[in-house]
Amino acid sequence: MEVRNIILGLSAFMLTAVAQAVTINNSGFEDSFDNWSDDDPSAISSDAYSGSKSAKITASGGRIGQEVSLNSNTDYQLTAYVKGSGQVGINLGGSVKYTNVKDLSDWTKVTVTFNSGSETSGEVLAKYYDDEGRFDDFTLTSTDGTIDDEGADDDTYGNECESTGKILYNGSCEEYSEVFEAESGELGAEDHIISLSPIEMTFDALAAKHVTDNGNGWRHELKIKSSGGYRVAMTKVYEEFKTKITVKLDKGAKTIVAQHHADTTDTITKLYIADLDESGFENAPDGTSSDSVAMNGIFDVYIRLAKEDGSGETKHLLTTITSGESFDFEEINDHGKVIIKINGQSLDSITVDDSSESYFKFGNYQQAQNPETGVKLASGDADGDWADFFEKYFDVSEITFTEMSYTRTVD
Known part of the structure; x- marks a missing residue:
């Protein structure tokens, strides 16, 4: 290895x-x-x-x-x-x-x-x-x-490539663009880059307004390239993603900031930040319980993990924060065995349900979900009402990644 x-x-x-x-x-x-x-x-x-x-x-x-x-x-x-x-x-x-x-x-x-x-x-x-x-x-x-x-x-x-603003890919320091492609919508493909030495990237979903056919909201993200053979089963790769995440969100927002995606739309891992009325969490590693109160400015940070037998997923609270605050996050995929760390504390490792062409992505995928009712709007903006929805409820949606490194070694 x-x-x-x-x-x-x-x-x-x-x-x-x-x-x-x-x-x-x-x-x-x-x-x-x-x-x-x-x-x-x-x-x-x-x-x-x-x-x-x-x-x-x-x-x-x-x-x-x-x-x-x-x-x-x-x-x-x-x-x-x-x-x-x-x-x-x-x-x-x-x-x-x-x-x-x-x-x-x-x-x-x-x-x-x-x-x-x-x-x-x-x-x-x-x-x-x-x-x-x-x-x-x-x-x-x-x-x-x-x-x-x-x-x-x-x-x-970090890794030895972090100080130059690069990733460690199969043992060599490479540009992010070697492995990742941007979903940037109305923004430029590199508008998320604030600095590469040290690394600082900010993703603004409300500015990008990127829509995918089966998507549940506006997004501004980097994802492993869809062509060139970069997407492989999680059992065929070692990955290590480490970063400090700083949140600027309005009350009632819900966004996904990092995820392992199956070749379908299924969840393998998804890291959420949400100020909604939700339930079903296991407590955080430090014992913190979820807030689960909509639109009060306290965001639950939680992760969903697919069960190995394909029977569903588990939902784990990691911490709670308010807008303007930060947390340290680390996700390691060691050939299908996933380890999650939040502010230095770990969840129990889990072997996840795999996919032949899984891929990692991170950024800001703000959900089109009504914070008052919890109801999701139609996927892919099929009803054409996302713009009015986001304008009504939200003025700011910025997720910033610093102290960031990504290691990827494919078998």
């Missing part, structure tokens, strides 16, 4: 502050290994991201490092440009925070974020991982803000 590397992230309790540079001497190796320790096999290379030199590590045991001064209980971001494979990290009193990358064909910016805790110094390092690699242009920045020790635990998310 494909090794899934990680980018280490800060706690959600990080405070906003002004970035300040920390000195790394000879950060681009223009003076060879001056100011750096170097353990063989390591060398200076003429293949550089900038300037004329970089550090090269060719085999197990190869390592370079430099001591730097830090402030305690401070948030930092370490970056370096890497080509090939390797590890970039910071050693804090024996505890190493790092990112592994492999098989990068071009120079790629790699990021490690961390909190210094009680440490006032650390060692910036690069070392061998899996194959030969080159390293250039290290930077380290801090913020003036600090965080409490209780809020300084690390989280993990």
Whole structure:
């Protein structure tokens, strides 16, 4: 199975502050290994991201490092440009925070974020991982803000392609457009992209107004391509989708923001955000119960999962939120075994009813469902009343994805 590397992230309790540079001497190796320790096999290379030199590590045991001064209980971001494979990290009193990358064909910016805790110094390092690699242009920045020790635990998310705004597809970093196609309606095919470094995508269903024949509302989404052989059975693929989702919705809205779709219109997995009168939920992993009150501004975040025997589905509450709030979401499909995580807590894994050409999609699929009565309007806008409906009840419908990564490895 494909090794899934990680980018280490800060706690959600990080405070906003002004970035300040920390000195790394000879950060681009223009003076060879001056100011750096170097353990063989390591060398200076003429293949550089900038300037004329970089550090090269060719085999197990190869390592370079430099001591730097830090402030305690401070948030930092370490970056370096890497080509090939390797590890970039910071050693804090024996505890190493790092990112592994492999098989990068071009120079790629790699990021490690961390909190210094009680440490006032650390060692910036690069070392061998899996194959030969080159390293250039290290930077380290801090913020003036600090965080409490209780809020300084690390989280993990992402893959080695995230920092370049790409996905990890069959072991290589690829553009989203290699695998996904947009359902953008009246918007442009890339209007959802706010930034790719870092990744930020916003989907606006009310602006896109995209309609499908059997659809139940306006949508603005990315989905696995329908041609080219990209759609396969869930048992034939490993997928990992991680993101922070921020919600801007009016009271009474209901939308689907991520789903695995069968080759028919059947549900395999669907992630909903809804301010409606609904029932039948299992409680959230943290014990939270559903709100289930329509149009009060409290949204139930829940997921529907198809049962393996095809006899129906289960419905699980994940959390409750209000407009403007965010939650962390992760969905892993390991060859038909699905794991769902919400804000770091997991549901019990489930093996789902499969489809020969299943596909993943995400974005904003706002349902044409009357929030007062719960009645759904005709599919595909067959009665031509969706525009009047959405105009009557809703002014805003924006779902934003940040800290996002997608890994897909097909057998």
